[in-house]
Amino acid sequence: MTINATNKAALSRLPQAQQLVERSWQRSREYGLNKHSRMDPFCLPISDVKHKKQQHALLLGYLNSSLPLFEQLQQGRRCRLLFADTQGTILFSAGDPYFGNQAQKIALANGASWHEQSMGTNAIGTALSEQQEVSILGQQHFLAANHGISCSASPVLSPSGELLGVIDISSDMGEHAQDMLLTARLMALAVENALVMNQHHAHWILNLAPDAGSLQQPWSGIIALREDGQLLGANRSARHWLNELDIPAMLAQLQQGQLTPVKQGIALLSRQAGSRIARSVADNAPAQCPRESTALKLMARQIPLLVQGETGTGKDHLVRRLHQASARAAGPLVAVNCGALPSELLEAELFGYVSGAFTGSHKQGRPGYIRAANHGILFLDEIGELPLAAQTRLLRVLQEKAVTPLGCHEPQAVDFQLIAASHKDLADMVEQGTFRQDLYFRINGFTLQLPSLREYEEQDFTRLLERLLTELAAKEAFLSKISIDEEAVHRLRSYHWPGNIRQLKQQLEVAIVLAEGQSINVTHLPELPQMSDLQPRTRDLKSLTDQLVVQTLNENNGNVSAAARQLNMSRTTIYARLKALGKH
Numbered sequence: 230m231t232i233n234a235t236n237k238a239a240l241s242r243l244p245q246a247q248q249l250v251e252r253s254w255q256r257s258r259e260y261g262l263n264k265h266s267r268m269d270p271f272c273l274p275i276s277d278v279k280h281k282k283q284q285h286a287l288l289l290g291y292l293n294s295s296l297p298l299f300e301q302l303q304q305g306r307r308c309r310l311l312f313a314d315t316q317g318t319i320l321f322s323a324g325d326p327y328f329g330n331q332a333q334k335i336a337l338a339n340g341a342s343w344h345e346q347s348m349g350t351n352a353i354g355t356a357l358s359e360q361q362e363v364s365i366l367g368q369q370h371f372l373a374a375n376h377g378i379s380c381s382a383s384p385v386l387s388p389s390g391e392l393l394g395v396i397d398i399s400s401d402m403g404e405h406a407q408d409m410l411l412t413a414r415l416m417a418l419a420v421e422n423a424l425v426m427n428q429h430h431a432h433w434i435l436n437l438a439p440d441a442g443s444l445q446q447p448w449s450g451i452i453a454l455r456e457d458g459q460l461l462g463a464n465r466s467a468r469h470w471l472n473e474l475d476i477p478a479m480l481a482q483l484q485q486g487q488l489t490p491v492k493q494g495i496a497l498l499s500r501q502a503g504s505r506i507a508r509s510v511a512d513n514a515p516a517q518c519p520r521e522s523t524a525l526k527l528m529a530r531q532i533p534l535l536v537q538g539e540t541g542t543g544k545d546h547l548v549r550r551l552h553q554a555s556a557r558a559a560g561p562l563v564a565v566n567c568g569a570l571p572s573e574l575l576e577a578e579l580f581g582y583v584s585g586a587f588t589g590s591h592k593q594g595r596p597g598y599i600r601a602a603n604h605g606i607l608f609l610d611e612i613g614e615l616p617l618a619a620q621t622r623l624l625r626v627l628q629e630k631a632v633t634p635l636g637c638h639e640p641q642a643v644d645f646q647l648i649a650a651s652h653k654d655l656a657d658m659v660e661q662g663t664f665r666q667d668l669y670f671r672i673n674g675f676t677l678q679l680p681s682l683r684e685y686e687e688q689d690f691t692r693l694l695e696r697l698l699t700e701l702a703a704k705e706a707f708l709s710k711i712s713i714d715e716e717a718v719h720r721l722r723s724y725h726w727p728g729n730i731r732q733l734k735q736q737l738e739v740a741i742v743l744a745e746g747q748s749i750n751v752t753h754l755p756e757l758p759q760m761s762d763l764q765p766r767t768r769d770l771k772s773l774t775d776q777l778v779v780q781t782l783n784e785n786n787g788n789v790s791a792a793a794r795q796l797n798m799s800r801t802t803i804y805a806r807l808k809a810l811g812k813h
């Protein structure tokens with residue numbers, strides 16, 4: 230393509246987006262296209278499309294897993310999501326099948342090519358030629374036949390930074406919204422991140438984020454390394470920093486501590502790809518949850534998990550780690566707090582509904598949380614709060630692996646891993662008739678019982694404390710370490726922590742502020758009633774817990790359920806303590 234000097238000077242005076250369109254129109258003319266040419270997309274034979282799809286199988290799989298993100302962001306708008314390879318050939322097409330006229334339907338189907346050479350200026354072809362994201366709206370298309378549509382496309386890059394194709398969102402011109410370009414970009418980021426994280430031979434996955442809370446965000450940096458530190462790939466954000474990073478030094482640092490300031494504004498958090506479990510702030514002491522690897526194996530077979538534990542013991546935290554470590558990491562994690570949804574909305578939000586299903590419903594219907602979790606994990610927190618009618622409906626979904634949205638008679642197939650959690654003893658609720666027994670058996674393929682802080686062994690408590698301090702240090706203007714003296718650790722260890730890790734974390738946050746950069750000591754801690762105040766004869770936590778258990782059981786005439794309720798412990802924990810005491 231040639232642009233003569235006069236054209237060049239005229240072009241440089243236009244706003245950037247317009248310059249880009251102008252360059253593309255010039256190319257279109259040079260390809261010999263005429264504005265009034267028929268829109269006659271070149272369509273590849275099916276066997277070639279199949280071959281191309283195989284070449285991009287991994288990418289297409291991740292794109293498919295990210296569909297709930299698209300559905301959530303576009304919420305039933307009439308548009309299509311497309312992926313086209315570097316030749317502009319559409320290999321993936323999802324979304325509203327009814328939009329566009331007949332010719333456009335053919336042109337937006339798998340196998341059709343949107344390269345500028347055959348279609349002139351259009352978002353797919355132009356994003357490929359320019360290697361940047363672009364929206365082409367209505368009449369900005371070179372061919373008049375395409376003036377009725379608007380499209381936004383964002384390039385997808387491989388872990389080594391090569392162009393793999395583009396993700397495009399197309400709609401009728403009048404229905405195109407500005408945020409469609411953003412959605413295309415987010416979808417591209419989600420796919421690129423999954424490609425980096427799931428590289429063969431990746432041993433280390435390094436996350437670069439301003440703080441622990443941003444670790445999961447699609448815009449945080451991700452780098453994949455071999456065991457010897459050789460770079461395998463990086464996502465977009467991390468690629469910007471690659472030249473500034475001293476990877477061997479970072480790896481050496483990681484082996485000592487797990488969260489290290491890299492430069493102003495960027496902290497490094499490590500994950501080991503072998504286990505694919507976050508090893509930094511997201512690390513539970515192994516002794517707290519010895520059956521976690523079993524949980525991952527069961528998840529690989531889609532066996533539902535039940536996480537039980539008092540409030541603040543880290544149920545939600547654990548589920549997020551399991552998600553990251555599982556084969557569904559590239560899929561969504563949809564967390565629903567069943568206790569927080571108003572009962573009149575719960576079924577609609579969970580199971581979804583079709584247009585006009587009930588008065589006040591969203592015009593275009595909603596997919597619902599269950600379908601949003603397709604190819605990912607549905608985390609039903611506080612499942613004990615589900616009303617009986619919703620329990621029945623959920624049971625049917627689990628049995629049939631299909632969900633029937635409200636107002637619809639057609640079940641829709643859905644594939645998700647269920648993880649449920651509750652701080653209530655569900656077995657107890659079954660006994661009381663407030664939770665369906667058949668649902669209890671369905672959701673409880675395997676129970677992960679999280680201990681309360683009272684039950685932590687000393688070394689686990691210390692390890693958790695160190696981890697929380699490291700995590701909080703990262704938030705505090707990148708203090709690399711916050712220390713705490715022995716007396717203060719002892720004071721913290723002796724408190725009974727009804728709010729568990731959440732409460733401990735809050736107290737540490739306060740202490741860090743009061744310590745003003747110095748080592749934390751008892752003067753920085755609030756007055757915490759010590760467990761020793763409850764029982765002066767012993768400071769041994771286990772025997773204190775045992776004593777409480779026995780005492781409470783006696784008060785409740787040996788009724789384990791009643792004692793469990795009173796102590797806010799699970800019945801399993803009570804039985805375990807009784808067994809240890811030789812009383813069961």
Ligand SMILES: Nc1ncnc2c1ncn2[C@@H]1O[C@H](COP(=O)(O)OP(=O)(O)OP(=O)(O)O)[C@@H](O)[C@H]1O
Binds near residue numbers: 731
């Ligand atoms: N192993 C851990 N390491 C570091 N922080 C943790 C760990 N487990 C939990 N936390 C932190 O403790 C707090 C409470 O955790 P989480 O919300 O997962 O508890 P929960 O059991 O789901 O509570 P609830 O039942 O009240 O919803 C969060 O801030 C979380 O980040």
